[in-house]
Amino acid sequence: MKMVCTKKNLNSGLTITSRVIGSGNTLPILNNILFKTEDGRLKLSSTNLEMAINTWVGGKIEEEGEITVPARLINDYVNNIAADKITITSKNHTLFLEAEKAQTHIKGLSSEEFPLIPEIKDENFAKVDGKEFSKIIRQVTFAAAFSETQPEISGVLFSFDGSDLVLAATDRYRLGEGKVKLTAPITTPKQVIVPARAVNELARIVGSGIVEILLGEGQICFRAPDVELVSRLIEGQYPDYKQIVPKNYSTEAEVDKEQFMQSLKAASLFTSENKNIELDLNPQNKQIVIKSQSSQVGDSEISVDAVFAGQKNTIVFNYRYLLECLSNLADERVTLKAISSSSPAAIVPVGRENYLYIVMPIKI
Amino acid sequence: MKMVCTKKNLNSGLTITSRVIGSGNTLPILNNILFKTEDGRLKLSSTNLEMAINTWVGGKIEEEGEITVPARLINDYVNNIAADKITITSKNHTLFLEAEKAQTHIKGLSSEEFPLIPEIKDENFAKVDGKEFSKIIRQVTFAAAFSETQPEISGVLFSFDGSDLVLAATDRYRLGEGKVKLTAPITTPKQVIVPARAVNELARIVGSGIVEILLGEGQICFRAPDVELVSRLIEGQYPDYKQIVPKNYSTEAEVDKEQFMQSLKAASLFTSENKNIELDLNPQNKQIVIKSQSSQVGDSEISVDAVFAGQKNTIVFNYRYLLECLSNLADERVTLKAISSSSPAAIVPVGRENYLYIVMPIKI
Structure with a gap:
């Protein structure tokens, strides 16, 4: 050469x-x-x-x-x-x-x-905008499980349907779901599971150009200008996560994302090994009150101003599940939606319809 | 309270x-x-x-x-x-x-x-400008030894004399020496050895204000506005490092610091465990040629343009001893001064008289 x-x-x-x-x-x-x-x-x-x-x-x-x-x-x-x-x-x-x-x-x-890298010769199956795609990947992929015993949820579900590509990832305690538009609708719906590590890598290499998605036998290829990523697919049945997504909520509290996140970080210092923190959603005071305590360290109570709809509610969460979502969002404001202390809650960005995060409360 | x-x-x-x-x-x-x-x-x-x-x-x-x-x-x-x-x-x-x-x-x-922190009640012994002080600290302290068996060289020598405070640190393979002006001359010369870790910490906490230096029994105190650091002193005889500093050199090569540093980094990839690289100081070609090779990895030869005085010379160094010095200097150009393949060499910043770095060559 x-x-x-x-x-x-x-x-x-x-x-x-x-x-x-x-x-x-x-x-x-x-x-x-x-x-x-x-x-x-x-x-x-x-x-x-x-x-x-x-x-x-x-x-x-x-x-x-x-x-x-x-x-x-x-x-x-x-x-x-x-x-x-x-x-x-x-x-x-x-x-x-x-x-x-x-x-x-x-x-x-x-x-x-050198190992043979599979070539997928087919025409592209779908196309997406690289910038939107990598944004949504970051907001979804962190929710995947690290589990080796449950390989299907160690990946991200890609659901192609009509004009949409919906990404979903869950570890059964929380779920991230994000949507990106296809540049042209497809005729046959299709679902595949891509390993989370490959999806994360993808977010780093796709730029602002169009990304072509090609499907092969047990393989997927993402082709951006001058660079492509080929990954094996994960076989198995992805859990039917749609059934745990609530249709209605009884409390909605809109907050400043950064302030909510910082307050959760401060509160997290006073949790025991269980990492539990209590959120009091209080429409009367227009505040979310974050309470935490640890017998060894002390206790903490922090209020975050919120715009409310609905009723009072008190829920306990593993603070990591809230922080991981918030730290991956670039939005200024988010809405926390709840039903009861034992029902799944949601975090959605304000003014954006293409993202949803579901988190299970801790039952005390 | x-x-x-x-x-x-x-x-x-x-x-x-x-x-x-x-x-x-x-x-x-x-x-x-x-x-x-x-x-x-x-x-x-x-x-x-x-x-x-x-x-x-x-x-x-x-x-x-x-x-x-x-x-x-x-x-x-x-x-x-x-x-x-x-x-x-x-x-x-x-x-x-x-x-x-x-x-x-x-x-x-x-x-x-809580342990009692010694208070040094005396009047200040000397004063220096905080900004200059912290700059010189960073350029000298890295050269101290980590040795627990030779406690005196695990510290930085502070020599107060007339209008100068001279800092020196060595691990017996290389030496950093830097000078900072006292705001007022002192009458009695004094030498103390301060643990390198305390000196490093000092560089981080002193700001742009004046730093007062107070000496107590086996203790030293550095007092900046609103903050002070108290450290024990190291007992022992600091090596008489002045004797190894050459008076004259036979080759001087002035180079762009950043380019020299990057080239050394590239060359360092091709060294074996001994970390040896050879520098050919070549006045005729107006270049320093950096040569390295490793039987496992391959070899490399990189030229750096230089302005020369004196004769041709070839010296082998442990590349880490060169890189550590260069990465702590903010100067644009430096001069490498050499005598022979078995004599100590020097690095000095161009246009600045208050700093000197001496490094021993590797004898092949």
Whole structure:
């Protein structure tokens, strides 16, 4: 292989592909990035066997070829050298990088050892706007379970229907659901479960362009300009979460999100190991009063101004389930909706219809 | 105790005092901050037995008193509540904080259990400008040894002489020396060794005001406006480091600091466990060529443009000793000065006379 490209392009390609690569891989080839000339560009690939990232770097190809080199090493190296253009040559499992003031030989491994990354040849199934997509991903994915024993809820449910793509994630104690518009409606509804880690990675790599979604046999591919992420799908039946979403609420309290979040953080310092805090929704005082106590540390009572609809209510929550949702929202105000101390409650952003968070109270 | 102060003032006082407190103290009282009314203000104190910080918070004292409470807890709490003014009351080993929308009881420990912090009553021995002082501290202190077996070089040598305070730190492989002007000359020269950790902490707490330095029996106190740090001194004979500082050099190479640093970082990726890199100082090519190689990873050669005086030289260094110095300098350009492959070399900032770094080469 021999090609010339800019340091800037190579750097950003290496940064994107390096992210998938974990530390402590027992299989050395998984620490490496695959360099391969393809259709007049350099294709960089990385994989952790569950998901893979391909990205393309423009440049001038003088000789076709392929090789793999350690991801962290080459990424750190290119990051630190001062260079405009870099000439990349491979020979005998060694990559030779040459810039005006820097040159290096990096020992690599044969590209033949590199795991095959599945190619999904079909036409795209659906398209979404990258920016909206990555926003909704961040607001939903954190709610997925880490469970290895329940693989289906360790993923995010993607439901394609008409003009909508609905993402949902739950660990059975709370649920995040967000909607993003498809750029064109689809005719056949479809549901797939994508591993949460791949979905999180996706939020980092998609930019402001259009993202094409391709479905293959047990695989999904998200294709943005110059970069794509391929992930295996999780098999199994996703829980029918719609049935736990309440139709009506008896109390609605609208608050400043930041203030609510800070107050919950302060209150959380006075919880015991159970992490319980009590919220008194008090329409008469126009306040949510957050109460917490720990026999070892002390107690706390903090009021947050709220605009109310409905009746008085008192509910106990695990504060982490509230904070995780709030810290992933960029909205200025949110509404907390409740029914009773034993029914699921909801958090929704004010002035936005495409997001819902459901959280189960702690029954005392 | 009963007093009223602003959240802002309490917050900054708690942040400063919390820093000294480590984690995993076996003695619970060392996790606590001492609150004590004193001369119409609230005095906050913390200690790790080696050093202590006192800071003062203005406010309205209604009732004298003292108590200790867990540092991290109260710091996080005050940080997170929305409040202008806070009323602080103590009673029966409990601290009661009350703001408009938040109130808390925090369980504390009796102030009688709190270690006595030595008071140095003498008049100040010397004074320095806080801003210059903290800059020089950062450029010198990193060079101190971590050694417990050689306590004298685990500290920073403070040499007061005439109008100068000279700080020096070494681990016997490298040496940092920096000078700061005293606001008024002193008559009796004096040398003391201050633990490096206390000196580092000092750089964080002194602001732009004047810092008074007070010397007591085995103790030193640095007093800035509203905050002071008291540290024990290290006994022992500091090595006579002046003798290793070369008088003349045979090669001087002036380089862009940032570019030199980045190039060293890139080169460092190709060192073995010995961390050796070779610098070829080449007046003819007007370049420093940085060479490194590792049998496992590969090799690298990077050139940095330099303005030379003197002859050609080749020296091997542990790259960490160069990077640690450069990353602590804010100067745009530095000069590397060398004699031979077996003599100490120097790094000095261009256009500044008050700093010197000496580093021993690796003899191959």
